[in-house]
Amino acid sequence: MVTATERRERQRAERHQLIITAARELAEAEGWEAVTTRKLADRVEYSQPVLYGHFANMEAIRDAVAIEGIGEMAARMRDARLAAPEAEAIRSICTSYLEFAAAHPAAYQAMFSLPTQVKWASDETPAPLRAAFNEIVSAFGPFNDRNAALAELIWGSLHGMAVLLRSGRIPQEAQGQRLDLLVALFANAPA
Amino acid sequence: MVTATERRERQRAERHQLIITAARELAEAEGWEAVTTRKLADRVEYSQPVLYGHFANMEAIRDAVAIEGIGEMAARMRDARLAAPEAEAIRSICTSYLEFAAAHPAAYQAMFSLPTQVKWASDETPAPLRAAFNEIVSAFGPFNDRNAALAELIWGSLHGMAVLLRSGRIPQEAQGQRLDLLVALFANAPA
DNA sequence: ACCGGAAATCTAGCAATGCTATACTTTTGT
DNA sequence: ACAAAAGTATAGCATTGCTAGATTTCCGGT
Incomplete structure (x- = not known):
């Protein structure tokens, strides 16, 4: 049976x-x-x-939460990008990234701050992680070295902003202006 | 006596x-x-x-390490900026920041990743923290709203790069190119 | 319908952790 | 020289992650 x-x-x-x-x-x-x-x-x-x-242990449980969260965030970024006009692609990605980080701080922590065994830039990188990264790349256009580098860079910037904001290490108030500046910088990126 | x-x-x-x-x-x-x-x-x-x-507890010990580390990093950034030609100010700050993070990962973690009671953007912010921030601002010129916003932004970028690099979440190899791109972006910032 | 083995689950416990009440030892001022 | 005070250590508590072993539940074959 x-x-x-x-x-x-x-x-x-x-x-x-x-x-x-x-x-x-x-x-x-x-x-x-x-x-x-x-x-x-x-x-x-x-x-x-x-x-x-x-x-295997508590860390593995946290890693599972992290991977689930990354999948969700990738979906949100995708939705936002497809809903926005193409000229707003970068901004919509940034906004949805930061919104997710603010809305799900614990999941975000598991994803990007806490110790983890999850492999990132490797062959065994789980699919949701690749999806999330590719989502950021596509804000800049097709997948190539230049756009991948821009994606890593803006990802770093967003992550830095998210975590420093959350921990009160940079003030919340000027956040709108800061985001405008970030978008402007990356929109002007040299080809 | x-x-x-x-x-x-x-x-x-x-x-x-x-x-x-x-x-x-x-x-x-x-x-x-x-x-x-x-x-x-x-x-x-x-x-x-x-x-x-x-x-008071272990966290307070970590915080003390963090403040010491921030003081050191501020000094390194200052030295680097003063040693470099003015046109290279941004690059020298970025390089010394990332070098410190790579050379003292545990101190860096205490400074910017681990939970802390240290007050940042407030009146009681310890002097070394202000010094570090002002050091970044001065890479962009005199202290004003625009340069402070740029400083917060590049700080976020550097922090994001440092932590994602350290945890293997972005690959080490293209780091030189990534740094060039970062410097170029911020050097072209609109007034 | 029932039984024996296997799978699933729990009870109870270990070693390590942060932190503290209490006992002891040293130093100090008279 | 001696009590008071300051400094330090011993020993313990409650909580943690994790696991060995006992116990219960389930299932297929007679």
């Missing part, structure tokens, strides 16, 4: 996702330092060892 | 600095997660409670 094991597989996959979602919600609500194995196990209504049946 | 208490004050200050230095060395050698109260107490050859006579 196949259906029995199939059902178990499905339930296992559901529980896998349940853990990721619970971890993410808990992190957004109380910060990553509050996401302990005990609290998380409590939240998913299983005991701690069950978590380790799905993930 | 004043000299007795004076001597104690001095010894206390020395031990304060000893703790900061030991924490920093340990962090650079084994990462911040290895800087535990026990290891640190061992290293300074005192017991754990002594640490709490100097700092």
Whole structure:
């Protein structure tokens, strides 16, 4: 009988996702330092060892949240770019990037600030990560060395802005002006 | 007798600095997660409670390392700017910033990535932090709104580059080209 | 319908962490 | 020389990530 094991597989996959979602919600609500194995196990209504049946350790759980978040952000950037006129491509990408970072700070932290085992610029880079990067590249045009370099650069700028803003290291108030300036700089990029 | 208490004050200050230095060395050698109260107490050859006579908690020790690091980085940027021709001001600031980040990753992490209680854009902002920021501003000219905005922006870019580079999230190889592009973008900033 | 093995799950525990109450030792002023 | 005060250490608590072992639940074959 196949259906029995199939059902178990499905339930296992559901529980896998349940853990990721619970971890993410808990992190957004109380910060990553509050996401302990005990609290998380409590939240998913299983005991701690069950978590380790799905993930090697807590870091792996955070990485799963990170990858999910990156997929979501890539989708948002894509939507924004397609909805905006082509001349506004750069601005729409920047805005949606920063909006995502502000709206989901814990997920964003997992994605770009916390220690991780996720491979980035390598062969095993997960698809959502490539998608996100390609999304930024396409704000500048077709995929080539120049546009990839611009994408890495503006990504760095956006990340820096997001994290320094969030931690209060640069003031919130002049943010609109700062964004205008960023867009203007990159729009004038030499060919 | 004043000299007795004076001597104690001095010894206390020395031990304060000893703790900061030991924490920093340990962090650079084994990462911040290895800087535990026990290891640190061992290293300074005192017991754990002594640490709490100097700092409220471990975070306060990290913050002290951060402030020290920022002071150092500000000095390096200043030296670099003064040593370079004026036309190269932006490049020299960028290079010295990224060099510091690469040379002292643990200190850099304490400065700009790890959670902190240090107040940035506020009245109580420690002097080294202001110095560092003003150093970046002066790469663009006198202190005014436009140059301050440019400074915040390039700071964000540099920070983003530093952290994404360090974590392998953008490739090391095209870094020279990326830096050229960054400098070119900001050198062409509209007045 | 029931039983034996396997899979799933939990209980209970370890070592390590940040931090602190309390006991002890040294120094200080009279 | 001696009490008070300051300095320091010992020993412990609660919490953490993680796991070995016991226990329960499930499933296919008779």
